[in-house]
Amino acid sequence: MNAQTQTLLGECPVALEQEQTSAPNETLVACDPGDLVAVAAYCTSRGGKLATMVGLDLAPVGRALAVECVFSIPAFDEFLRVRADLGASGAYPALTPTVPAAQWYEREAKDLLGIDPVGHPDPRRLVLHESYPHGYHPLRKSVSAVAAPAIDSRRFDHFEVHGEGIYELPVGPIHAGIIEPGHFRFSNIGDVVLFLDARLFYTHRGVEKIVEGLTPERALFTVERTCAACTVSHGVAFASAVERAAGARVPPRAAWLRTLLLELERLYNHVGDIGNICAGTGLHAGTARGAILKERLQRLNEALTGHRFLMGVVDIGGLRNDIDGGVLEGQVGQLAAIQADFAAYVQLLLGTESFVHRLQGPGQLDAATVLALGGTGVAARASGVATDYRVDHPHAAYATLSPRRMVERSGDVFARTMLRVKEADESFRLVRAIADGLPGGPVRTDVAPLPAFASALGYVESPRGANVHWVMADGDGKIYRLRIRSAAYANWPLVARAVPGNVVPDFPLINKSFELCYACCDR
């Protein structure tokens, strides 16, 4: 533990008992459930940001339910993990009234584990819809992962806005095209949206439950497939959580190549997202051009790794396969041509006034809302909140590569578009820097079996923001509990806040400017 963390803990109004962790920048402390609100308020007042919150069922080891809040402290690259044993009732005073960013985590722990955040302002179901039976908490250790619960059809709770001239517009969960399912309930007056209630988690597959009891090597295959568009982010975050719990370090070449994969993932996502924003405005030539650029980047992915979405490359302890230096050199040459075409494409878009005007204004989000709700990634940076785990918590090889952190101020669709343009340019630069400075040596090291009940975090800055995995081993070095906090999970509540005040036809455009994954969020 560094001196700054010691000071932070020393000045905390609540005395905290420190426990053992293996990762250098993690501090685990135990706290009484009654003190959790005070500790959380203290951490946020000292610049801490809620990075994830994990519910735990420790019944098989003679304890009961527990909850752990993880605070990211960007000022000195530290994660403070505050754990509270809750007892069998699972009740504790809710954090949400004090730390609004906790809202979804607390609702999720209530659904999946039966943990009861007393005084939560929104006690509705979140992950398990109303159709699931009462008292069914699948992440409890006594519940089987394969036994199907009895599904009932029940009307779901949504917020209603009443008043003269107000009407509701239900959209989804099935949408046109190939996008994922989500139900959006708009309350409108005229064309203007007054309130948006987004209901997600239709693609909840129980990824966290499925991997329990698997070896980390086996679990990785499933974890990587949490979401196709963020597969490298999930793979690297999970693998590094396991490595940190085991006290292992990956070889330098593996760290550099993981950085390469993360940047390639960011590139094809950002470029593809800019193309899709064109679709949101009806600028079809722009959409088509964006799709071509994305296709070229995905072919480059395939040439480098054998997979268009970069799956199956990351391994526990490094990478499954090395990337040949000659092939990399050739593909970086290709990348220069793609970058030139991308620059011309952006010029073309910015020279189309009707397009630019359409992007300026809609979906405005202010920094205060982003900070309160714990927003991350592109959505946060476009509203002037300078948060980027590549800088705040340097992982993989980012400490050496020092990426530039981009920020936009206006917080609208245009800001999110331009931020992606800048970040894509930075990613082109980083990929070249990686190819130039790539160290030699092995790409994999053997990772010792996980110590009994060791836990650690793994984190990356994914194309959509911070992706945080929390892993705990069981007594045999297999997975006891995994909590995946994707960037989409942190940012979906922001979408619902960015839409009111805009007209209904701008919703697709605003939604595309966030371009959040559903599968990543729903797990």
Place this chain on the structure above:
Amino acid sequence: MGFLDLVLRPLARSRSTVRYPRSPADAVRTRRTPVFQPERCTDDRACAAICPTAAISIESTAPGARTWALDYGKCIFCAECIRVCPSDAIAGTGAFELDANSRDGVVAPFALKEPARE
């Protein structure tokens, strides 16, 4: 000229797409597709044990006859089976034309030699 240029320029260019399957596909395939070579199999079953998606099955189909089958509909091309096979009975190939008209069509069955053990 902006977008007008973008629309007109391709007219002067030759086609970007390829005439697959009449001419070879330009797919770059570096991920290996497992293909089974039954004559080499020593009935070790390491492949079926390691497969993360249970795509490999070894079953008795008739008295005295057994089948090794790989379901390409489940295979995620992780190449773990290729790595663990002690007798190199699974080759990593560049095959990619794995489509079929039915679900059963993507399952590749091979008759196994009589069991070597017992």
